[in-house]
Amino acid sequence: MAKAGFASLVGRPNAGKSTLLNRMIGEKIAIVSDKPQTTRNRILAVKNYPDGQIAFVDTPGIHRPLHRLNVRMVDTAIDTFREVDVIALIFDASTRPGQGDEYVARLLKDVRTPTVLVLNKIDLVSKARLLPLIEQAQRWHDFAAIVPVSATTGDGIDRLERVLLDQLSEGEPGFPDDYLTDQPERVLVAETVREKVLQHTRDELPFSTAVIVDDFDEEERDRLLRVFCTIFVETESQKPIVIGRGGEMIKRIGTEARQDLEAFFGTRIFLDLRVKVNPQWRDNDRVLDEIGVPQTSGKGRRARTPTPVARRFSAAKAKRRKR
Numbered sequence: 001m002a003k004a005g006f007a008s009l010v011g012r013p014n015a016g017k018s019t020l021l022n023r024m025i026g027e028k029i030a031i032v033s034d035k036p037q038t039t040r041n042r043i044l045a046v047k048n049y050p051d052g053q054i055a056f057v058d059t060p061g062i063h064r065p066l067h068r069l070n071v072r073m074v075d076t077a078i079d080t081f082r083e084v085d086v087i088a089l090i091f092d093a094s095t096r097p098g099q100g101d102e103y104v105a106r107l108l109k110d111v112r113t114p115t116v117l118v119l120n121k122i123d124l125v126s127k128a129r130l131l132p133l134i135e136q137a138q139r140w141h142d143f144a145a146i147v148p149v150s151a152t153t154g155d156g157i158d159r160l161e162r163v164l165l166d167q168l169s170e171g172e173p174g175f176p177d178d179y180l181t182d183q184p185e186r187v188l189v190a191e192t193v194r195e196k197v198l199q200h201t202r203d204e205l206p207f208s209t210a211v212i213v214d215d216f217d218e219e220e221r222d223r224l225l226r227v228f229c230t231i232f233v234e235t236e237s238q239k240p241i242v243i244g245r246g247g248e249m250i251k252r253i254g255t256e257a258r259q260d261l262e263a264f265f266g267t268r269i270f271l272d273l274r275v276k277v278n279p280q281w282r283d284n285d286r287v288l289d290e291i292g293v294p295q296t297s298g299k300g301r302r303a304r305t306p307t308p309v310a311r312r313f314s315a316a317k318a319k320r321r322k323r
C-alpha cells in the first residue's frame, strides 16, 4: 500500500526552504534569493514516488512580524503546522543557532504533527560543527528525525524524502500524477519578475517591491505568450533603482525573467514591465489579495483542510515532465 500526505517546509527566513522545494520537485516552482522574506505565500508542489506521493508546502519564513504583509506571511506558515501530516523544520546549519531558531522550535511545543529537523547548507560547514547544533535543537523540541542536507548540491536529499515519506500514513494519493503545483501561472510569472528584482537590487528595495500581472494574454500561447506586469515600489526614489541608468536594470530584470519563463512554459514569451510608486501597498489588503498573499486568521490557530484549488498543467507540460 502506498503512502501519501502533506509535508510543510517551515523555518526562519533564508534557511533554504524554497531551494529545497525546487530541488526535491526538480523544477523551479518557488523563487529564491539571499534576501529574507522572499517567499510571501504558501506554495504547494507535488512529487510522486514508486511507493507514494508527497504534497510539499513551502511557506514564508517565520519571524516576528511588523507589517500586515508580514503578519499574513507568518500566519501562513504557522497555519500549516496542524494541517499537514509531517513538518520539515529547516535550519541553516551554516549559522549558529540563535533566538530565531529557538523561537520557531518553541512554536512547535504543543503541535502533535511529527517534525523532522532538516540541517541545510551542510556544503558550507564541517560535520563536526553539526553536533552542537543537533544537541541544542534536541533541547528545544523532540524531533522524529534529524537529517543533514544541502539543497544546493543535493547531498542528503534522497534520504530526507525517504524519511518524510516514512512519516506519512498509507492511503491513496490526493493528487493526479500529472499535478505539479497550485500556483496559478499569473503568480508564477509575477514571482519570477520579483525574484530578478530581489537578486539585482539591494537594501530596502526587496521588502518594498510587489509585482502584479495586469494582463496574461494566452490567445496565441503555443507561439507567443504575452504578459504585462507592474512592479510596485514604495517611494519615488526607489523607481530609478529598478529602472537603472538608461533603463539598464529593468532590461536585465526583463531579460532574465523572460528566459526563466520561456524554459518553464516551453513557449516564447513577450514580457512588458512597468514600474509604479504605491507607498501603501504593504498595508493595503487589496494589493495583498492581488499578489496572492492569503488572508489568515490572525492567530495561526485556524483548522483548515489543506485542499488548495487543483490546477493541472497542460498535457504537453505533463508529458515533458515524464520524460
Ligand SMILES: Nc1nc2c(ncn2[C@@H]2O[C@H](COP(=O)(O)OP(=O)(O)O)[C@@H](O)[C@H]2O)c(=O)[nH]1
Pocket: 011, 012, 013, 014, 015, 016, 017, 018, 019, 020, 031, 032, 033, 034, 035, 036, 037, 038, 039, 061, 120, 121, 122, 123, 124, 149, 150, 151, 152, 153
Ligand atoms: N550554500 C548553500 N546555499 C543555500 C542552500 N540552500 C539555500 N541556499 C541559499 O540560501 C539563500 C536563501 O534560500 P531560499 O531558498 O530563498 O531560503 P528560504 O527563505 O528559506 O526559502 C539563497 O541565496 C540560496 O541560494 C544550501 O544548501 N547551500
Ligand SMILES: [Mg+2]
Pocket: 017, 018, 019, 030, 031, 032, 038, 039, 059, 060, 061
Ligand atoms: Mg522561500
